[in-house]
Amino acid sequence: MKYKRIFGIVLDSVGTGAAPDAAKFGDVGSDTLGHVGDFYDGKLAIPNLQKLGISNLRDQPIKGVAPAEKPLAYFGKMQEVSAGKDSMDGHWEMMGLPVKHALALFPDGFPDEIIDKLKAFSGRDVIVNKPYSGTDVIHDYGEEQMKTGALIVYTSGDSVLQIAAHEDVIPLTELYKICDYARSLVNEPPYVVGRIIARPYVGPDKDHFTRTANRKDFTLEPTGKTDMDRLQDAGYEVIGIGKINDIFSGHGITRGFHNESNHDGMDHVFNNMKDDFTGFSFTNLVDFDAMYGHRRNPKGFGAALMEFDQQLGEVLANLKDDDLLLITADHGNDPGFRGTDHTREFVPLLAYSPSFTQVGQSLGIRSPFSDFGATILDNFGVKNVVGTSFLDELK
């Protein structure tokens, strides 16, 4: 075992340039990190990511983030093979379970057979039932929802069925029960839906509605073993921080922690770094995606990156010689791009340990994302199924 603890941090939706198959998704020209850098026009201050090598494997550096002369980390990017570009596809693929069959999408809303069952189970009416931005939908229909007690059902470019409701009108426990029921309706053909997402909100009127951290994702159960299961079966600890628990439906996770925010998520990482464990700590920081990417807000996206970068500096200062830090993403969500959906992009890959004796080298363009999990399994002497380890390249 080269490293006793491996810390994986997924910067949710922080893509680094359109993937070769971006045209299939209408995402040619997308570049999350590049467009955030352009917006900041040279003032995007992410010195820790810069010195690790975040700009080093890009065709064009992020504006104001020069490629590191002597990168601290091994740097690369990964290309996704999964059919979809959402969080579930990206994280499952990282963990050796690429999603081969496209999940059901609902550009024209959900069929009556699903809606009628939701109405019957909940005893509530259903309104909207079409693709919508989650903040626009509560602005446009939240007051009707408060008056009628109906469920706001909506979707996006992903395979998701989202239910928005005011916390004072539908208590969280009831909303989660309805989502859990919705989950049971779409686990197998003809409709396999990646995620049911509870979208509770609060506030007095349409100009003040805000969504709360009580969001809950009911993700399709992993359709097979993941690298986290393999690690656990081999007796290693797997710690899930943030959305990881939801994305894997608790499978292959020894201990899980909910994140209220990116900042809170990094506090969980700091606490976890004080623990003496042997295994893999897997963190998802969702604010980039949920608060800024889907809202096409490059200013907020960049601010979240700069906040993360400050906390990353503390992580780098506290890693032990037998720790390995891996930083990546699960898809893009370019705030400078049209629409409000994810974008099909390469994701960055950075690998750092204080024990490195040489300057970081290029890990190249790797595919599938499963090289990430294969490297972690390789470290713990566990056989992987998908992907190629780059552990031996780290010196």
Ligand SMILES: O=P(O)(O)O[C@@H]1C[C@H](O)[C@@H](CO)O1
């Ligand atoms: O409610 P919003 O618009 O934030 O929904 C986005 C669209 C994605 O499918 C979902 C999960 O990332 O969040």
Ligand SMILES: [Mn+2]
């Ligand atoms: Mn995601």
Ligand SMILES: [Mn+2]
């Ligand atoms: Mn998203």
